[in-house]
Amino acid sequence: MIAALSYSWPSILVFAAAAVLVLVGALGVITFKNPVHSALSLIMTLFGVAVAFVAQQADFLAAVQIIVYAGAIVVLFLFVIMFLGVDRKEHVHVEPFVAQRPLAALGAVITVGGLIALMAESHWVTGVKSVSTVGTALATGQANVHQLGTAVFTTYLFAFEATAALLVIAVVGAVLLARRERVLSSEEVDE
Amino acid sequence: MNVPAAWYLVLAAVLFGIGAFGLLTRRSALIMFMCVELMLNAVNLTFVTFARTLSDIGGQATVFFVMVVAAAEVTVGLGIVVAVFRRRASTSVDELSELKG
Numbered sequence: 001m002i003a004a005l006s007y008s009w010p011s012i013l014v015f016a017a018a019a020v021l022v023l024v025g026a027l028g029v030i031t032f033k034n035p036v037h038s039a040l041s042l043i044m045t046l047f048g049v050a051v052a053f054v055a056q057q058a059d060f061l062a063a064v065q066i067i068v069y070a071g072a073i074v075v076l077f078l079f080v081i082m083f084l085g086v087d088r089k090e091h092v093h094v095e096p097f098v099a100q101r102p103l104a105a106l107g108a109v110i111t112v113g114g115l116i117a118l119m120a121e122s123h124w125v126t127g128v129k130s131v132s133t134v135g136t137a138l139a140t141g142q143a144n145v146h147q148l149g150t151a152v153f154t155t156y157l158f159a160f161e162a163t164a165a166l167l168v169i170a171v172v173g174a175v176l177l178a179r180r181e182r183v184l185s186s187e188e189v190d191e
Numbered sequence: 192m193n194v195p196a197a198w199y200l201v202l203a204a205v206l207f208g209i210g211a212f213g214l215l216t217r218r219s220a221l222i223m224f225m226c227v228e229l230m231l232n233a234v235n236l237t238f239v240t241f242a243r244t245l246s247d248i249g250g251q252a253t254v255f256f257v258m259v260v261a262a263a264e265v266t267v268g269l270g271i272v273v274a275v276f277r278r279r280a281s282t283s284v285d286e287l288s289e290l291k292g
Contacts, residue, residue, distance in 0.1 A: 030213030177270035
C-alpha cells in the first residue's frame, strides 16, 4: 500500500480522479446552503463512484449508477426541490442543539477511524478468493453483464422478485402520500 | 497491477463519514436524504471492492439490490417530504415536534 510505484500509473490516476470527484462532491452536498447546488454536487459524487465501479470490473453497475442515480434519483430530488420552492437558503448557522456540530464531527471521525482501524487490523483483504458455493466466481474475460445477469436470475431470483414487489408498493405508497387530499363539499358529505 | 482494495475501502469509509456528518448536522429533510444517498453509495463502493478482491459476483448482485431499495426509499421519502411540506410549508426536521413530551 505504501509502495505506490509498484502499481500501474493508469489505475492510480483513475483512483485519484474517482477520489477527487467523490470527496469534493460529498463535501459540496453537506456544505452548500442551496439544495439545488447540493443536488448537483451529489451528481458529481455519483459520477465518481461510477468511475470507481468501472475501475473494479463492475461495468453494468456503473451504467446503472449513472442511469438510475444520476438520471432518475437526482432528477427526482431536483423536481421536488423546485416543486416545493425550497431552493432558498437554509439557515445553516443556526445550531438548535448545544455542541451538536462538534459532537457530530466527533462521531463521524470515530466511525471513520474505527472502520479504517478495523480493516487495517484484519489486513484489509487477505487475497484469498471467495469459497462461497452460493455466489458465482467473478470470472475474468467474461462479460460483466452476462455474469451479473446469470447471478441475479438464478441464485438471487427470489430477492429479485421481492424487489419487484417492493418497487410496486413504493410507487403506490408515493402516489398515495403525495396525492392532494380532496376536500369534500357539504353536499357530498350529506350523501 | 491495479491499486489495492485498501485505497477504495478507505475512500468508501471517508465518504460514509462525510454522509453521516451531514445527516447529523443538516436540518433540511431533502439534504438529509442526499446524505443517506452518500452513505448508501459508500457501502456500494465497499461491496464492489470486495467483489473484485474476493472474485465473487455476489457483491455486485448485492449492490444491484441496494440500488433498487434506494430508489424505492427515495420515492417514498420524497413523497413524505411533499406531504409534510403541504401542512407546514417547511422541510426543516426541527419543526416536526408534535410528539415532543
